[in-house]
């Protein structure tokens with residue numbers, strides 16, 4: 001059996017994490033995988049999460065099955081958080097899935113059932129797992145123009161022209177906020193135009209929402225999603241609680257569909273539940289239950305929102321500090337974009353060779369396209385980091 005197989009590539013983000021962990025140099029810096037880190041370099045458990053976990057330990061009386069569609073309180077509170085009262089709730093349906101990736105997986109299976117082998121348009125560049133996931137699901141990934149390497153911003157005219165040329169059989173995958181890897185995001189006016197384009201062409205919107213609250217804030221980051229939900233008859237969305245609740249390893253996510261009317265939403269729900277039962281039967285509950293408890297307790301919710309906002313503001317400070325330091329050390333404004341980008345990432349603009357050199361010579365780890373995780377910047381060594389970046393560029 002196994003002789004027919006060849007070694008499969010490991011996803012580059014996790015491959016880099018393995019290399020970083022194996023590196024014994026004491027001064028090593030991890031700017032690779034997208035996890036939030038505090039000033040001492042730890043990825044903390046949020047205090048609201050610890051308090052919710054205590055309640056689970058005290059109150060939970062069984063570990064029996066929850067059900068195929070998962071923790072309903074979790075799914076409903078996340079749906080409320082994302083959409084608030086902006087659309088008719090009866091059109092929304094949701095299932096719990098293992099993390100953002102699991103949610104996208106369920107959605108991709110659903111798309112392949114509805115439109116086998118469908119073309120799904122992904123931003124160029126995008127999260128490196130989008131394309132392989134789409135291929136694994138039997139779909140056809142293609143790229144639409146997104147990031148301009150020269151201006152370090154969205155090449156919106158080209159993006160919109162590509163969207164305008166699509167049709168009802170196309171699906172468009174959009175990063176709902178905090179674009180990964182570029183850090184360059186759509187303005188509200190641009191979201192309006194994207195939503196109008198999708199409504200006009202009938203292309204199907206698929207949103208990836210993995211960083212809600214870490215860009216401009218909880219409300220502002222939901223602008224694009226809400227606009228599309230209000231403008232287009234149908235859409236799907238994969239939500240991750242990994243970053244904004246710090247629940248990475250607990251795998252808590254929600255796959256959400258919005259249909260034109262309730263009977264269709266019910267059919268979509270049954271199909272998503274069918275995918276889940278046939279794939280992994282149901283999602284792990286612990287992380288979802290933590291989020292459900294937080295979202296339904298005003299004190300814990302306030303504690304979570306306060307901590308999330310602190311994290312967001314800290315990322316902004318790290319952006320400003322790195323941009324300032326690079327401005328001084330390079331004697332140029334070529335890195336000022338770091339300050340205006342939003343979310344956990346920016347693309348520095350280094351070549352793959354320069355990324356390799358900075359890893360070998362300085363023990364600084366970033367993804368080969370020079371994506372850095374801003375939250376991984378060591379607060380007290382920003383100048384050393386900036387100096388290393390400038391040195392490798394010379």
Ligand code: LMR
Pocket residue numbers: 013032033034035127129180
């Ligand atoms: C990342 O982009 O680094 C994160 O979303 C982690 C992951 O699963 O790739």
